[in-house]
Amino acid sequence: MTSQAPTPAYRRLSVEERRSQLLEAALSLFAHRAPEDVSLDDVAEAAGVSRPLVYRYFPGGKQQLYEAALRSAADELRHCFDEPHEGPLLPRLSRALDRYLAFVDQHDTGFSALLQGGSVVETSRTTAIVDGVRRAAAEHVLTHLGVAEPGRRLRMTIRMWITAVEAASLIWLDEDKQPPLDELRDWLVEQFVAVLAVTARRDAQADALVRELAADL
Numbered sequence: 001m002t003s004q005a006p007t008p009a010y011r012r013l014s015v016e017e018r019r020s021q022l023l024e025a026a027l028s029l030f031a032h033r034a035p036e037d038v039s040l041d042d043v044a045e046a047a048g049v050s051r052p053l054v055y056r057y058f059p060g061g062k063q064q065l066y067e068a069a070l071r072s073a074a075d076e077l078r079h080c081f082d083e084p085h086e087g088p089l090l091p092r093l094s095r096a097l098d099r100y101l102a103f104v105d106q107h108d109t110g111f112s113a114l115l116q117g118g119s120v121v122e123t124s125r126t127t128a129i130v131d132g133v134r135r136a137a138a139e140h141v142l143t144h145l146g147v148a149e150p151g152r153r154l155r156m157t158i159r160m161w162i163t164a165v166e167a168a169s170l171i172w173l174d175e176d177k178q179p180p181l182d183e184l185r186d187w188l189v190e191q192f193v194a195v196l197a198v199t200a201r202r203d204a205q206a207d208a209l210v211r212e213l214a215a216d217l
Helices: 015-030 040-047 051-057 062-079 089-107 109-116 124-145 152-174 181-200 204-216
Strands: none
Touching: 015 040, 015 051, 015 062, 040 051, 040 062, 062 089, 062 124, 089 109, 089 124, 089 152, 089 181, 089 204, 109 152, 124 152, 152 181, 152 204, 181 204
């Protein structure tokens, strides 16, 4: 008589574990499809659960699920700029960009959807979540620059560069992921130095930073 393999014991997930499972399923779908093309049935199928269970955790439906997934992705993007304050600034910046661009590469179509939103899902809340990522990234960079009280010009310069990084990432996806990621990263670091140098002509803080960076090159 042939013995059958034992059936794996069913493990009931905690509320947080189930919610994380559903968010991971949603993010995996948003990584390759625009939010308006993803249904709750799709999420339920990807997570291996029933549609009513998805509604139990996200009674607001697709909009609530999308916003929760967006917050989860936003948290991951914020962490891309976490970097120990050790060593020269530009290598630190390069490592942060490596993580950011890896996220872009991994999430592909979903990155565009998460940042650009769409007529179906974009609200003031989703816009605020995305803007929060930009502001957090700028604050991280300013912290690494070691400027206790950045002036308006310097702060504006850093936020402009963060916007440029985001725009370059979206264009990179549009251009069939060319140039290679390491070239894109180096180019963005060079742009950082360039915009800082332009601001240095009008701003003493930026000028001091450019001189410091030049000493590290």
